[in-house]
Amino acid sequence: MAKMHVKLTVNGRAVEALAEPRTLLIHFLREELRLTGPHIGCDTSHCGACTVDLDGKSVKSCTLFVAQANGGSLRTIEGMAAADGSLHPLQEAFREHHGLQCGFCTPGMITRAYRLLQENPDPTEAEIRQGISGNLCRCTGYQNIVKAIRAAAERMSSTKEAAE
């Protein structure tokens, strides 16, 4: 199948590659770029394990062709820590509050929570639950995930206040 030229920014890095037009974004990330943090859990956009951030929106990368992301800026779980390696408050909060067990949904869950807190830095518990309802977790029952996201929101806002 004829390949097309795709150009995108992934975790701050410029990426150029040839890909079949039908290549799904998740397969491109996992198999071409070897970013294996985002996972495949359902193929039908229900589970959210493949969630990545594209141009300021959470997207399910199993339901997007890489061609649709052409020219875009992507962030995956691998791009969540700071350049100096220090973890994002969400990554720390998930560990601190036992917000993960098998870890398979975690990259998608944290990436989704990242966008949720960008959109709503001070969400209520109900808003968090609604905000992550496109991401399934079979292990935790969500309770500690909600707790972790709330804790990260508080930490991020206090860091922001301290900076101001």
Add this chain to the structure above:
Amino acid sequence: MSAAEDTVARKQKLEGLGTSRKRVEDARFTQGKGNYVDDIKLPNMLFGDFVRSQYGHARIKSIKKEAALALPGVKAVITAAELKPLKLDYMPTLAGDVQAVLAGDKVLFQGQEIAFVVAEDRYIAADAVELVEVEYEELPAITDPNQSMAANAPVLREDLAGKTEGAHGKRKHHNHIFTWETGDAAATAKALASAEVVAKELIVYQRVHPCPIETCGCVASMDKINGHLTVWGTFQAPHAVRTVASLISGIPEHKIRIISPDIGGGFGNKVGVYPGYICSIVASIVTGVPVKWIEDRMENLIATAFARDYHMTGEIAATKDGRITALRCHVLADHGAFDACADPTKYPAGFFNICTGSYDVPVAHLTVDGVYTNKAPGGVAYRCSFRVTEASYFIERMMDVLARKLALDPAEIRRRNLIKKEQFPYRSALGWEYDSGDYHTALDKALKAVDYAGLREEQRKNRDAFQRGETRSLMGIGVAFFTEIVGAGPIKNCDILGLGMFDSCEIRVHPTGSAIARLGTISQGQGHATTFAQILASEIGIPAANITVEEGDTDTAPYGLGTYGSRSTPVAGAATAMAGRKIRAKAQMIAAYLLEVHDDDVEWDVDRFKVKGAPERFKTMAEIAFAAYNKVPPGMEPGLEAVSYYDPPNMTYPFGAYICVVDIDVDTGVTAIRRFYALDDCGTRINPMIIEGQVHGGLTEALGIALGQDMGYDAYGNMKNSTLLDYFMPTAVETPVWETDFTTTPSPHHPIGAKGVGESPNVGGVSAISNAVNDAFAHLGLVHTAMPHDHWRVWKTAQKLGLTR
């Protein structure tokens, strides 16, 4: 610092038993650096994909694979015709049956594997699957197990023609698998005949699926130069897979290496041996390069490892004041097209004979008939210890049915029949010896915590208000008690394919006082690397942070039977403690030698041996570890290593009391869990944070089962819930906040008194939720309505009771 403060500080530093230690696994998972099977990419690796049956029951007239083979990038298309000469067209199941690896003459369920296409990447493989032409002749399907043994029922398993004897005794019909009978038939019949009250009910536990977010898969790599086969896979029992792979393939076992890398949840789905594994291995042997096979979600739901599908008829006899005098149960068990249950060999219905539950039942009788249908094989223990979930649901619904009949409160009828503390160890009517329990304390604590009397009063007011037309919502209160039977198990009772169900731990203490422990189990999210290090920290006085725990590589880990049935803590956890004690015994001799006193003159103190009566004279574990490599007593071997293979003397019996409050909108059938209180007693608690996490997760899976999951088939054998659009997975929105609590009754026979907890919430949770839904309509005459209690079914119940507008 006082001596007592010093002891506390040293204990804290260990992060041993009872500490909510943060998980060591999380660093990699939160950064996207886990290593799951589908993350593996080897040079020249090919990708396998299945052509699957579109029919529930059909004869295969022909398979045309030329077009697929002509597609560039396709390397092979394997069918039963290729496997037959290798005697690989059928494989043994864990239950003593055989299962077609690839269907030859007939397909027996929708989604059954027919051909394995091997191609350069998954896209080409998917294209090639479409190009394989299968011609079918459709046959009548059986999807209702009640029809399986009809005289004129179609023959499903032609490969078993003339076989009147199965793995578990006589087969009485061509679609019959086994009859399992236990208990005292005559005494039970007599007690039922003379009973003051008998409650009878059919309780169906519908077919569900464990559905971990990661599906099943593997990468098989045959090195033809040295004859070594390596398989990475989503295996809950890697060592057993190695043995089975050797027996099936004829490759000597020492040349097979099975590796379970990180596993994205198992819940029983990843215990079995699936055609995908066999085909990947064959394909790697044929092509000479590694072959990866990863299920998609639809394949996972339609073809691998369903659970339950138990149709249980119960009769419970009691006195007028609600004391149980006998229990009889008959189960019709739908096993699908092949008996691929994962149960210990001697237990074709698993531990379903725990169905007398937490109650002092004087006499009982159980029969189970397993039958074939045109559905996927499986019958695995989904977050469950071999059918204890079905058994517990059965008895907990029966207790409520009996309570209704006697107009007794569900909590009260339980209180009157719970096994008393002083009766432990308790021998049940169907032969189990419950190790320890304090059921009444647990029940009372639960009732008090939720203000049970207050809830019933509120419910009375709600019913009055409903009657007056002031509300359209009905309140239901579900009470459930459960006793699990986990930790299979004693080798005398429990084996799988002849492999005794022990487990193992091997410890190496390094000269500088850190250690590695390897176990025969494999974590799928339970946090073994965190908790097993805690057990060991308390046993050998090395901080948990200095102990690496490794599992899942059969070349390095000691042999064990794996992780399912809540057996890791009861069996491998015990092995860990026992191996730790061997280390400590040797350390004691080294310490005494270094301190120049007799072995008996030193005593253990958290992280050191000290001289009795002279606590200022001591050797720390770190000092002893170093001495083990250069200064051991004369005649002693150097080094500080130990291995333990633990055969438990008995199962462990965790228990709990759960209470659920639901509000049901009768006009929509929407059931909301307002409150859920879970009291668990899992014996000694290793890591309370992880226990709570397990309970949250198990309850959420219970919610899914009780309120929505049902793997339905139509009359043609079409599976109706084959994607996550149709198969209910609770999201954060439907899931309530779970309240957790505990009592602690240690197991008397487990080295550290731990009982296991991962599955308890799924066992007790389903009963509590289902009891609550039934309870909401109890005052209107409802005795029992079947799960799942989804909106449609609940609305239908309300409609039948004349409540809808």
